[in-house]
Amino acid sequence: MQKVLSYGLLIALLFTVCLPLQLGAQNKPISKKELLKEWRKLDKFKEFVKAKQPDFPYYVALIYKGKVISEKTNGYANIEQKQKLNNNTIHSWGSVSKLFMTVSMLQLVEKNKISLEDPITKWLPEVGKGVDSLGGMQAVKVYHLLNHTAGISIRKGFYMAYKKVKALMEKQGKPFRFATIEEFIPYLKYTEQKRKPGSKYRYDNGGYSLLGIILERVTKMGFREYVKQNIFEPLKMTNTFYSIVPQKKLKYLETLYGWFPDEKTGKIKLYDSKHNISQGMSGPNGGIRSTPKDMVKFMRFFRFRDYKPGKYKYEHVLKQTTLDKYIYDVKLDAPNEKQFSIESINKNVIWYRVLGVNRRDSKMSNKVSYGHSGKISFARSNFMFNKKYAFGIIMMATMEGQKNSVSRALANQLLRMTFYFASEGGFGKLIDKLQEDQ
Numbered sequence: 001m002q003k004v005l006s007y008g009l010l011i012a013l014l015f016t017v018c019l020p021l022q023l024g025a026q027n028k029p030i031s032k033k034e035l036l037k038e039w040r041k042l043d044k045f046k047e048f049v050k051a052k053q054p055d056f057p058y059y060v061a062l063i064y065k066g067k068v069i070s071e072k073t074n075g076y077a078n079i080e081q082k083q084k085l086n087n088n089t090i091h092s093w094g095s096v097s098k099l100f101m102t103v104s105m106l107q108l109v110e111k112n113k114i115s116l117e118d119p120i121t122k123w124l125p126e127v128g129k130g131v132d133s134l135g136g137m138q139a140v141k142v143y144h145l146l147n148h149t150a151g152i153s154i155r156k157g158f159y160m161a162y163k164k165v166k167a168l169m170e171k172q173g174k175p176f177r178f179a180t181i182e183e184f185i186p187y188l189k190y191t192e193q194k195r196k197p198g199s200k201y202r203y204d205n206g207g208y209s210l211l212g213i214i215l216e217r218v219t220k221m222g223f224r225e226y227v228k229q230n231i232f233e234p235l236k237m238t239n240t241f242y243s244i245v246p247q248k249k250l251k252y253l254e255t256l257y258g259w260f261p262d263e264k265t266g267k268i269k270l271y272d273s274k275h276n277i278s279q280g281m282s283g284p285n286g287g288i289r290s291t292p293k294d295m296v297k298f299m300r301f302f303r304f305r306d307y308k309p310g311k312y313k314y315e316h317v318l319k320q321t322t323l324d325k326y327i328y329d330v331k332l333d334a335p336n337e338k339q340f341s342i343e344s345i346n347k348n349v350i351w352y353r354v355l356g357v358n359r360r361d362s363k364m365s366n367k368v369s370y371g372h373s374g375k376i377s378f379a380r381s382n383f384m385f386n387k388k389y390a391f392g393i394i395m396m397a398t399m400e401g402q403k404n405s406v407s408r409a410l411a412n413q414l415l416r417m418t419f420y421f422a423s424e425g426g427f428g429k430l431i432d433k434l435q436e437d438q
Contacts, residue, residue: 045413061394079272177280205285240288243278275377303370
C-alpha cells in the first residue's frame with residue numbers, strides 16, 4: 001500500500017467515524033478446535049485454484065502456541081522437477097525482511113548504542129542539509145525511517161548506482177547484481193527531501209536501506225553478519241540467508257514463476273527464475289531468504305516465547321519488556337509520530353506501522369494482529385500473528401503475472417484471506433466469495 005495519507009484526515013476518521021466495537025466478539029476466546037475448523041475451509045481455496053490455475057504454487061501454515069498444527073499446499077517449488085513446496089523450501093520473503101531491521105534497531109536502542117530520536121545526519125552526514133522550509137535533513141529522525149514518514153527519497157542515487165554497477169558487470173562479462181552498500185555510499189548526496197518529516201505516511205523501501213547503513217556504522221559490522229550473529233544464530237535459524245543461497249542448500253531454493261508477455265511475440269508465456277542474487281544495498285528492506293520452518297522460529301520470538309525458551313534465546317535477541325514498550329504497549333489513542341504511523345483506514349480496518357511492524361486493528365471485532373507482508377520478483381509472502389490469541393499464519397506463493405492475470409488475482413486473494421484469518425481467527429465471507437466467482 002503506497003498511498004500518501006494526510007494525518008489530519010486520518011486522525012479525524014480514526015476518532016469520529018470508527019464503527020462501534022462488538023465487545024462480545026472481542027471477549028470470546030478462540031480455541032484450537034475452532035481455529036482448525038475454520039482453517040479447513042482453506043481446502044475450498046485449493047478447489048478454486050484447481051479450477052482457475054492448477055499449477056499455482058502456495059504454502060500456508062497455521063501456528064498455534066508456537067507449533068505448526070496444519071499446513072495447506074498446492075503446486076511445486078520446481079514444476080519441471082516436481083519438487084515439493086513445503087516447510088523446507090527456501091523462499092524470498094521480500095519486505096517481511098524489514099522486521100529483522102526493526103529488531104536490529106531495537107537491539108541497538110536496548111544497548112544504548114543509538115536513539116530512535118537521533119537525526120539521521122548523525123549517522124548519514126552525506127545526505128546533506130535538505131530543504132530548510134521542510135525542516136532540513138536534521139529534522140529526519142531514525143523513527144521516521146522505521147515508520148515510513150521520513151519524507152525523503154534515495155531513488156535518484158539508487159538508480160545512478162544501479163546503472164553504474166550494471167554497466168560494470170556487462171563490461172566485465174559478469175552476471176547482473178545490485179549495488180552494494182559500499183558502492184551506494186557516494187550517491188547518498190543525491191538524497192532528496194520531499195516532505196516535512198512526520199507529516200505523511202508513504203511506504204518507503206529506501207528508508208530501510210538507510211537503516212542498514214546506519215546499522216553498519218553503529219556496529220562497525222556488515223548488516224548481514226550482524227543479523228546473522230544477533231538474530232539468526234540465537235534463534236537457530238540455520239536456513240536463513242541475506243546473501244546468495246550457498247551451493248549445498250540450492251536444492252531447497254524455490255523457482256519463481258511469472259506469466260508475462262513474450263518480448264518478441266507478445267504472447268503470454270511462463271517465465272521462471274531461481275532469483276539467487278544478492279539484493280545488495282536493498283537487502284535490509286527485502287533480502288531475506290528463508291524456509292517456513294525457520295520463519296516459525298522468528299514468529300516464536302515475537303509471539304510464542306513459552307515455546308522451549310531454554311533452546312531458543314529469545315531474551316538474548318531482545319527483551320520482552322523492550323518488545324512490549326516499543327511495539328505491543330504503544331498507545332494509539334492520540335498521534336505520536338515517534339512510535340507509530342497510520343497507513344490506512346477503511347470502514348472495517350485500521351492499518352498502523354509501529355516502528356515498521358504492521359498492525360491490523362479490526363473495528364468490528366477489536367482483534368489485533370501484527371507482522372508484515374512481502375513481494376519481490378514473482379514471490380508473495382505473509383507473516384502475521386494474533387496478539388491476544390495464541391496463533392499466527394505464514395504464507396508464501398511463488399507465481400505472479402501481469403495485471404488482471406489469474407495468478408496475480410490468486411496471490412492477492414490468498415494474501416487477503418491470510419491477513420483476515422490472522423486477525424479474526426476465521427475467513428468470514430471471503431471463502432463464500434470465492435465460490436461466487438467460480
